[in-house]
Amino acid sequence: MxxxxxxxxxxxxxxxxxxxxxxxxxxxxxxxxxxxxxxxxxxxxxxxxxxxxxxxxxxxxxxxxxxxxxxxxxxxxxxxxxxxxxxxxxxxxxxxxxxxxxxxxxxxxxxxxxxxxxxxxxxxxxxxxxxxxxxxxxxxxxxxxxxxxxxxxxxxxxxxxxxxxxxxxxxxxxxxxxxxxxxxxxxxxxxxxxxxxxxxxxxxxxxxxxxxxxxxxxxxxxxxxxxxxxxxxxxxxxxxxxxxxxxxxxxxxxxxxxxxxxxxxxxxxxxxxxxxxxxxxxxxxxxxxxxxxxxxxxxxxxxxxxxxxxxxxxxxxxxxxxxxxADPVSAKALTDTGAVSPAEVLTDSPLPLEFSPLRWVSGWNLDLVWLLACAFLVAFYVAGVVRVRRRGEAWPMGRTIRWCLGLVVLFLATNGALNVYERYLISAHFVLVGLVAFVVPALLASGAPWTLALVSIAKRTDGSRGPREWLMLVVRSRGAAVLTHPVSGVVLLAASLWAWLFTPLFRWSLTTYGGHTVLVLQLVLVGWLVVQALLGLDPVRYATRTGIRLAVVGGTVVVAAVVGIVPALGDGLLLANWYGAMGRLWGAPPVADQHEGGVALALIGVVVAAVLAVVVAVRAGRRSEG
Known part of the structure; x- marks a missing residue:
């Protein structure tokens, strides 16, 4: 040149x-x-x-x-x-x-x-x-x-x-x-x-x-x-x-x-x-x-x-x-001297309309980070499936459907009604936690994305690191070996849920965008470790036996039940100076709302664990017959 x-x-x-x-x-x-x-x-x-x-x-x-x-x-x-x-x-x-x-x-x-x-x-x-x-x-x-x-x-x-x-x-x-x-x-x-x-x-x-x-x-x-x-x-x-x-x-x-x-x-x-x-x-x-x-x-x-x-x-x-x-919105805000509600003082946003079943469809609060993440992950997965099938190899349609469904749930949890109301209703926050910790990981891990990436992305031969090389580096690392051990997932899930719901991390996840993003990402990854130990679809160092997998399921049930029952039966309101200070006049009182949210969280975790137990049992039966 x-x-x-x-x-x-x-x-x-x-x-x-x-x-x-x-x-x-x-x-x-x-x-x-x-x-x-x-x-x-x-x-x-x-x-x-x-x-x-x-x-x-x-x-x-x-x-x-x-x-x-x-x-x-x-x-x-x-x-x-x-x-x-x-x-x-x-x-x-x-x-x-x-x-x-x-x-x-x-x-x-x-x-x-x-x-x-x-x-x-x-x-x-x-x-x-x-x-x-x-x-x-x-x-x-x-x-x-x-x-x-x-x-x-x-x-x-x-x-x-x-x-x-x-x-x-x-x-x-x-x-x-x-x-x-x-x-x-x-x-x-x-x-x-x-x-x-x-x-x-x-x-x-x-x-x-x-x-x-x-x-x-x-x-x-x-x-x-x-x-x-x-x-x-x-x-x-x-x-x-x-x-x-x-x-x-x-x-x-x-x-x-x-x-x-x-x-x-x-x-x-x-x-x-x-x-x-x-x-x-x-x-x-x-x-x-x-x-x-x-x-x-x-x-x-x-x-x-x-x-x-x-x-x-x-x-x-x-x-x-x-x-x-100066943009038009900022200029208008400088001249706005209207009264500020307690909810607006805490959240910088006015109190939303009363939550109703219709709000599940009409309530939206777009989060660009998770919107783009979900869109990219769907696109990457579909591109991988297309590449594999063009080579004449098969890829189960069920995995593709479950992967896309998991990302749809993640998108709705981070951009839909739950993202509108979680800062005002503790029950909405508990449901969001249940979805990203149990439902989303179960669906995503059953899509075997690591396996798809390794078989669809071309290996580089010039010594540089592309997506496949970075993925292999992660899979073969010592940290991955420790984290993918079946016991590690359950322990991390229990510690994570307890920390996000019963320590100062709870306030951090509500009052800052960084805290909210870390909450979602960390719970999805930890839930992934648990589900991966149960399904074993992606390459990991440990081959988990059926008995250990069922023990992992039992541990997951206990974790979900405990973190849900504790707030459901408690008389005190978690984060009372937040949820109790919103000035909200509609919906259930804060303590009753907390009880409902705790029950919902426990049910989500137990139901997902029960479904995974059935999957583990069926797969074990097929292996024994074969």
Whole structure:
């Protein structure tokens, strides 16, 4: 690839992003002088510019690390070059983040820069005692840590862990973004977090691909490009869905598309649509040509990549400007001085309508993380089944149905009526716990997804780690050997349910989105361990005998009964200063509602365990007959 095309891509990205940012700042009004407490033109323009550079540095770091752990081979020169690129990106990210934090302080405090001790004390107080300042301090420190780690580690697994650390650095910033001022705070922050994480991997991976070109020979370019294309497709879906959700939350209604904020949203959507078309061309045309075409055609391809980076620059610049532009919903919220109910004080959301059987169908509170997770898992499973059957091999339809049904239940539990009412009705929370701890794992584990993945995903021969290699690493690990022991599952299930229902973790799972997400994920995984020990469909180290499996069933019944009966028979209300302080005038009283929820939890667990006992007994009978 000519040196000009290598330079043109990153240069176009930076220049177009910068130009789009300035135009969007002026058009959206973010660059105009405020009526009160103007921080000055340097801060008004410097803050969004620094934020843009922070985003680009974070994207280069995270995207390069993600591309490395998924597409590159550690024994080749591309690996060391990728880590050098990631470390340089992280160093740039660190500096840009520090500058952004400093400009943020000047913007919110409206103080002049001086060399005296008072200014330093004010800055230190902002960074250590305010949520906004602490978010930027954490992000800057993590970026600095990633810079060091990129030099210190060279193994694939450590680099993957560094990538996770780098991605985590964006979470505090997402929590303090423009979404914080909107109604539906949790949904807005979640959408923003998914958006910036997906965009970072997408943009940074493409930048890394361009910068790695000098150390990739012709066949490797096509191979790495094909792997990046898969990552980019997943990121495009995440960015598109989260972007639409985020825009809907901030605009409030379709009529606001004509506002200045709405026009900028439309510009960003158009840029994303064009980028989606670029992705189609990548997957359908260019990947194959890059693997088979002569070198003369590769120059055209890299100019095509430069054009794609230019559109990514438009999207990045407009996104940075939107973060500084007042959205219609936030502006309306500032003028809303209505009375606040006790439920709204506790949850930041008004008390929902009275729960009724109809609410099981009409009640929705979308959780983008679990919505996308369920959609991706269904798509991956179906793609695996199609690939296996195209080879002429069979895959039981029952497994596919149970897998999809399990994800439907998980989707309903995390996005439907239970997600609406669990913070107001303890019975709804108990039912959700029963579904994700017992029903969902039973259905998902009976789909044998690990086995399907291992037989459907092609094995790599170039020393890189793809999905199959990562799965095999997990299956063969010592931790998996301990966790998949039949006793481990029951013990972990009992400890987990007790901790989530009778310790301070209960409040954490209700009052924070992170706690709620960890609750669902952890209970699904622990329940999976129990069901896997009973069914034995996926590859594990231990071959469990029928007698031990029935003992596991008995232990599961005891666990479900105890964690359900204790709140069902208790006179005191769990988390009384939460469920008892909602000001709810409809439905059963809180203590009676708790009793009903405890009974429901026990019934769900016992019924699922009984069904699994029948399955174990039937399978044992078939083996004895055979």
């Amino acid at each position: 000519p040196r000009l095309t290598r330079i043109a891509g990153p240069a176009l990205l930076a220049l177009v992003a910068f130009a789009a940012l300035l135009v969007a700042l002026v058009y959206g009004g973010a660059s105009a002088k405020p009526l009160l407490e103007d921080p000055g033109a340097v801060v008004r323009y410097g803050l969004p510019i620094a934020s843009l550079f922070t985003d680009l540095g974070a994207a280069l770091t995270i995207g390069t690390l993600a591309l490395g752990t998924f597409a590159l081979t550690p024994s080749r020169p591309e690996w060391a070059r990728a880590l050098d690129i990631a470390s340089a990106g992280a160093a740039f990210w660190t500096v840009a983040s520090a500058v952004t934090g400093f400009f943020t302080f000047l913007s919110v405090s409206n103080v002049r820069v001086t060399a005296d001790a008072k200014f330093g004390e004010s800055l230190a107080f902002f960074l250590t005692n305010t949520s906004l300042g602490l978010a930027w301090l954490i992000s800057t420190l993590v970026a600095a840590l990633v810079t060091v780690l990129c030099f210190a580690v060279r193994g694939v697994t450590p680099v993957f862990l560094v990538a996770l650390v780098a991605g985590a650095a964006l979470i505090p910033i997402a929590g303090q973004g423009h979404a914080a001022g909107t109604t539906g705070h949790v949904a807005a922050v979640t959408a923003l977090g998914l958006h910036i994480e997906g965009a970072a991997v997408w943009l940074g991976g493409l930048l890394a691909l361009v910068l790695l070109r000098p150390v990739l020979d012709r066949p490797r370019v096509g191979l790495v490009l094909a792997r990046y294309s898969t990552l980019a497709l997943l990121c495009f879906v995440v960015v598109a869905v989260s972007g639409v959700a985020s825009a809907g939350i901030r605009l409030g209604s379709w009529s606001e598309l004509g506002s200045r904020y709405g026009v900028l949203v439309v510009v960003k959507i158009v840029a994303l649509v064009v980028l989606g078309l670029f992705g189609v061309v990548h997957r359908q045309v260019l990947v194959g040509r890059m693997q088979n075409s002569p070198a003369a055609r590769q120059g055209t391809f890299w100019w095509f990549v430069s054009a794609e980076l230019a559109f990514l620059g438009i999207a990045s610049g407009v996104a940075a400007a939107l973060a500084r532009t």
